[in-house]
Amino acid sequence: MNRDTAPTDWKGTAMQKRIASRYAAERRFKLFGLGAVLLSGAFLAFLLFVMVGNGLRGFTYTNVEVPIDFKAMPLTIDASRLGDTDADQVIANAGLADIVAFAADEALGTDGSKLLSENAWKEVRTAIKADPELLTAKTVFHLPAASEVDIAAKEGAKGALGAKVEALEKNGKLSTGIHWSFFRNADATDPAVAGIWGALKGSVLTIFIAFLIAFPTGVLAALYLEEYAPKNRWTDLIEVSINNLAAVPSIIFGLLALAVFINWFGLCQASALVGGLTLALMTMPVIVIAARNAIKAVPPSIRDAALGVGASPVQVVFHHVLPLALPGILTGTIIGMARALGETAPLLLIGMRAFIGDVPNGICAPSTVLPMQIFLWSDEVDRGFVEKTSAAIIVLLIVLLSMNALAIYLRNKFEKRW
């Protein structure tokens, strides 16, 4: 054999060195990658640990045992009015709060009523409305403790309060139960009755409206741009605008919504309707981009096949392209929606950061959303709200995780393999 050059020395020291450094580079790269995975895993674990550790306590509440004898302290009201719409007012006017306070003082010693939440008597009121027979008997109620008593019972406390709580615990007057009013109520100034339900319902309504508007518009826009629009300077411009729109900071959408929906159209302030419209504006570009990518990924051979047997362009889109693109579109949409669900900034500007003490009863009623509720509670002075904040974060995370699970489920369900 004739060679122009000397044969390569595959076994020489220079070559061995090169091989060694190649293996070392490989090992280093693997190590860095593993390190990155472990670091992000550690962050996630830390977050979950802290949240769950703090938050789980927020789902329970300390109750104090108070016997109330309505035979000894009659509540003078007309039992027939208990079914009326103004029953709450009637019972309040009859002085139930004083009776409960008196019973608490009697059962728990001087200032016993201070150990109860100032809204404790409302629990009694609810019980009476459900069962008027209580008015003629002596009943033992488990009423929510005051916020600082609840914390003292959970964490322990020093001083007079600590001693008192310890004594109560020893006498078996304290009990811990699931904090039902947390799941039933809207925001309140008293942590004993503040609840997440108002914010949760507000979030659900808001996201629902955002989805109703953003999904069809986004998908139709993507279909038109991919399947029908001519490829020219105008569609390029539209494409660039949509990409830019997806990158616009969310607070700017809030300003836009304030100017357009509230000031110009005069829609209801701080409502799920306007919140949903705002988030729809914000999510739509994300959906358009996801849908366009999913549509682009449908193989052109399928379009050819359908056109080849004489399908019209609309039939090609609805019989073939859309069903094949749907898993990708749904995944993109749900990820966009999950982002919208965690969004606070644009909703600040349309008034959803106001204190809303009632559960919203419609899309036009003032409401707030979960992340906003977390923000508001984290700002509260009362220590009782610390664990409520964590509990609200857990609720938000559960909602987000279920949305992501839904995305995975839908993708697997509709995905076609070939």
Place this chain on the structure above:
Amino acid sequence: MTQDDLTIADPKMKAQGVDVFYGEKQAIKDVSIDVGTDLVTAFIGPSGCGKSTFLRSLNRMNDTVASARVTGTILLDGEDIYAPSMDVVQLRARVGMVFQKPNPFPKSIYDNVAYGSRIHGLAANKADLDVIVERALTRAGLWDEVKDRLGESGTALSGGQQQRLCIARAIAVDPEVILMDEPCSALDPIATAKIEELIHELRGKYAIVIVTHNMQQAARVSQRTAFFHLGTLVEYGKTTDIFTNPRQERTKDYITGRYG
């Protein structure tokens, strides 16, 4: 005159002075060709010579390419297929197409074949549709292989079966012409032989136009052969003449393997 004579008295499709442009670039230059009703016509030529482009202009599949422009006339039974009165959807049902890569829909075998009839409303009821599906699959030589698993996905079949499924899908709408764009280029020799056999059987029922890179295949399946080079039709004639006694030097060079 026998049927195999070069002059075609009553051509199914007739192209006259056809030019196809992609933007500024001219892909087909002044091609005139007659496609016989009972014949298999093969288009051969080196890659990029425009034979597929010309094939796709016969059922206006080039319409989907925004920059494509076709001039000249192409007649189907004497009717201009580029005339405004011609409905392109119906045209493609009458001039069916089979593609290079098997492209069944990711649906069941039954739905693949039934799709064309469904969108054109060719079947009055389920029983009718069953008949259409069975007949198309039988003609495509696939019925015995798939009759027990019509509900399975068409994409689960082997490559050769998928291509015959695509042929069944095309003939289910009862076309007059079937265009085949290198139908065997993605198949192994056994599947190729089956498709060629199928083309023999379909001849006479449909006018068939096939684009192929494989000159032996053109010689085996066709009665007419057109040789394209650089966008022009160099020679068109009886397949036997083209392969044994080409009139043009370029044709001779190509079929003897001097280039291409």
